[in-house]
Amino acid sequence: MDIQNTIQTLREELNQHNYNYYVLDEALISDYDFDLKLKQLQELENQYPEYFDENSPTQRVGGAITKNFQTVAHQQRMYSLDNSYSKEELLDWEKRIQKVLGDVPLEYTCELKYDGASISITYENGILKRAVTRGDGFQGDDVTNNIKTIKSVPLKLKGNFPEKFDVRGEIILPFAGFEKMNQELIEIGETPYSNPRNTASGSLKLQDSAEVAKRPLDCLLYFLVGNNLPFKSQFEGLEVARNWGFKAPKEAKLARNLQEVFEFIDYWDIHRHNLPYETDGVVVKVNSFHYQDELGFTAKSPRWAIAYKFKSEQVSTKLNSISYQVGRTGAITPVANLEPVQLAGTIVKRASLHNADQIEKLDIRVDDTVFVEKGGEIIPKIIAVDLSKRPQNSERTKYITHCPECETLLVRNDGEANHYCPNFYGCPPQIIGRIQHYISRKAMDIEGLGGETVALLFNNGLVHNYADLYELTVDQILPLERMAQKSAENLVKGVQNSKNIPFESVLFALGIRFVGETVAKKLAKHYKSIDALRKATLPDLILVDEIGERIAKSVIEFFDNAENKIIIERLKNYGIQFEIIEKINLNATNKLANKTFVVSGVFEKFSRDDLKKAIEDNGGKVGSSISTKTDYVVAGENMGPAKLEKASKLNIPIISEIEFMKLVE
Template sequence: MDIASKIQQLREELHQHNYNYYVLDQPEISDYEFDIKLKELQELEAQHPELYDSNSPTQRVGGQVTKNFPTVIHDFRMYSLSNSYSKDDLLDWESRLKKQIEQPISFVCELKYDGASISLTYQNGQLFRAVTRGDGTQGDEVTANIKTIKNVPLKLKGTDIPERFDIRGEIVLPYEGFAKLNAERIEQGEDPFANPRNTASGSLKLQDSAEVAKRPLQCLLYNLTGTKLPVTTQFESLQKARDWGFDVPNEAKLVHSIDEVIEFINYWDEARHNLAYETDGVVIKVNNLDQQDELGYTAKSPRWAMAYKFKAEQVSTVLNTITYQVGRTGAITPVANLTPVQLAGTTVKRASLHNADQIEKLDVRVNDHVFVEKGGEIIPKIVGVDFTKRYQDSKPTQYISTCPECHTELVRQEGEALHFCPNTKTCPPQVIGRIQHFISRKAMDIEGIGGETVALLVNADLIKNYADLYILQKEDVLPLDRMAEKSAENLIKGIEASKQVPFERVLFALGIRYVGETVAKTLAKHYQSISALMQATQEELTQVDEIGERIAQSVVTFFKDNDNQLLVARLQKHGLQMQISETEKAKQSDRLKGLKIVISGVFEKFSRKELKDLIETNGAKNTSSISKSTDYLVAGDKMGPSKLKKAEGLGVKIISESDFLELVQE
């Protein structure tokens, strides 16, 4: 046997043994025998570097050092899940589903693993990359670290594997491994880790993959994502993933009613304590993929899935002081500073008190013994007071009347839950917060500058607003703490590059209250330029699709302010994009103005995103579900039969991808 064949044979054997041990839990050889074969392969690969394979079993030991984790755009967005906490929530969800789906609906119940979300991309049957969830649209590539996790297949088994697809899952640290890891740290004189979830999440961003390899992480997988997948249901996709070599937990169950869902939840609310890893709930998904497609998505979550969260753990501790934080919009948030207490695996020192009404409702006072929960197992919050332990001389909490930062008198508008500091011009947290929003990823996305750097620039009196960024010189920022020559150059280059950011994102970056990404996009498309938008009246703004009174009033108020007018003028002078570019204008038309269009299925010439962009740039509105007001259904391959039937029943015109393109070109 030649060397290449020997190396390939060893790789195949070791891949299979890894799968037997870490996925099936059915080892066929001893650890010693495995190590001997691995060492032999390492020696052969070292002698023949021309036969290198990035997915060889030897790559699992780590050793690659990654100083910067590149940001990667997900092929398919990673949505968050809507949460429910009661049977009534689930029944309401089922009612909403049945309004859109006429056929019987089955569900798949899966455990909700408490770890770090990951998206694995496979190409030609091999691991291509691994990307963290990030903001759902883009995340950090951590492929070298993920390769060290033994139950992540580097090469897939079986047949009918798509050329390229994603599989989503959760990186977890089992209890046993976590305890062993902490015991080793204590023995070495290091502080123990707080909880498995945070340790798993932090492990993904370690720079040395050899250190990641030392941690007994596992990857539990639960969702295939891609086009032309060889499955028609979620439950089938879980089995298909198992066939390909993925570690898919067997607890998932196919059920046919919400009552069966509740049975599953009740069982695992108790049985979860016997599992090897942390879970915090159950995820319920519509089983039929065509029905999932018909149900579609909201801006943040799939309509076809729901997370049921187990009742949060509750503890009692002492509230020592109440402090107040100021956000970028001037909103005041009261914070309870607590005697540290363990809650759901983490040490909690602070909890939100939300607003003055909540403090009054609960009658929360300093020195009270309070009950603390984690809302959705994430954000600690005070849910009650132990009145049996209240001191006799206790006095009701007096909500502050002036800003804790600039001492301006607070205001509270009618119908608002929060108090606000009206000093938007010089109140430090508001100044810093607005600039941090301006430079953020979804706004100007200025490379080389982060939130901490913004605070340093403001505190050093180098900038007072976001327009000041564009007059900074390298010499200005070099004296800042931890600012090296290269960092200073990158900061200035990042600011200069931001001048090419399109108008809709510049508009979002201005930080106008209630003007989020979607609203900014709508306004930019309608008014085409900042000057036209600035001249619009409140009445005119409300005539724009999806712009209500509150948004309109906020926009008019922002542009009436003399200081804001000056800021916009300065940004224009510095060369920022304050109107739709000619390239974008050339793409736009009113050919489909006023139409509501639904797309469904898989298409040959364009991706679904490209088709949706075409719909919007030609004046129509994308909608996810079919109704009487739908004008066209653009039908692709593998479109759900229920969606087709509903369109036919309502008399909606059904057209092909080619028909749609002709419609656009007319």
């Protein structure tokens, strides 16, 4: 008997049965017969370890232990989607598309929006190499061992496929599996899980992959990313992916106009309740990859895709009281404390009231019966009051005038909805909130230090601002509640390791009002160092791409503050990265300095991304749309007619990729 051939034949047979059962939902053999073949393969692999294959069906049972999940950068960023809640918003979206593409015939791919955890899986030569969570879109956690246990994720592909590409999908937990897991917990007296989505997401971060293998997770594919993919549209890509072995839900439909999109939405708004898993809307994508390239991305989302969210489930319950929270910027958020009620799969006890205007607009009062829904299926909010059930002795809500934490008189700036506590450096929740923001993953990413520990350190007088973290010692931390030697050592080590965090993340970590992650990256890239940034004037800052007057004033106010100056000098002395460490590019030039280019069309010698990189490597800037600031349009085949018309109207030079190459030679 040829042992190697027998083993290989068994693997292929079992992979095919896995595909039939978990992807096609067509079982061709019984569970008993499948288990017999799997056992036979397991025995052969144990007997002949020289034929081990990490992608064998026997490896799906898990067993690998991951103590710390490695952070991995995505080759291609994972963007989030813009949301819409009405058909009018979809019509407006189509108008924005046509403004860029011109009056061209458009087709759309409609897919259900699955409520789970996003994943990016890399395949090389048809073999699953790595699986990474969405994270912040730029980087995520390597959860390869856990993903390999999911039966609908192919370990090895079938047919003809590119050498390397990524698939994007949603890890979900079907209702039946979720209910079975909860029933087992109830039977042993444990607390059941709250909802399928959070359980699916949490499963990906379990340290023992054997535990993940016990959970009936599923993976639904929705997109493929890579160079030279053998198809030219989203819908065709889904069909090809099915042939390779992926589970791309067949509910997807090709729509030839928005009217057909609306029909798809209307159908699934009713029939979604019959699906075996959670879905909260429909994702609509421009079908053509060429048009997707033309439309490009905003700072956060693709312009060629949008999510239509189904109307949220609503329930009524009693408002027991209103409390007020203080955020790290001093913003006051009123919170409704509700009689607990079941809503969209979770128990809701609290809901945001947003601000004083919202309370006044809805005339919300304590002891009212209120209607609650999940805004975008995530955050509960009160949408109306049932006036027929209002008590006779009801009194209007009086918004607080002083900070609930430090008793400082609240202020409300013209044009702003929120009240603020101005005691920026003396109000405990603001101080704790700023330190918690500083240590967070997208900021300084300090391991071994969580939000509760920050509050513990502050309340025990060990830290008063984030600079104090760098003077903490193990001996100081040990006496604190729930602190052992190892925990204290890890905390101090995590703080010291944060000195390697790059400048753009440090700038975000400082917590300057209105300076989010994207703005911090732009400011860091433009000014290169903290010293250059804090010398910038208001007119200088406003000239930076996408920096408006509100952000510019906030930056200047931050650096003018005496306490902030002291903190930054201390952080400098501790060795925090306050300037960009430039990566040396031997091919870089300044030939295109102060020139802005817009790229449009399909190219022979470059991919669009390579062309944009070549522009930036030579000192130029890539614009997303044509304007009076555009110096050149680099045009390939099938350039968008709207861009061609606009460039001609503004007399902007249109050059080919050959002419571009001559510019940088």
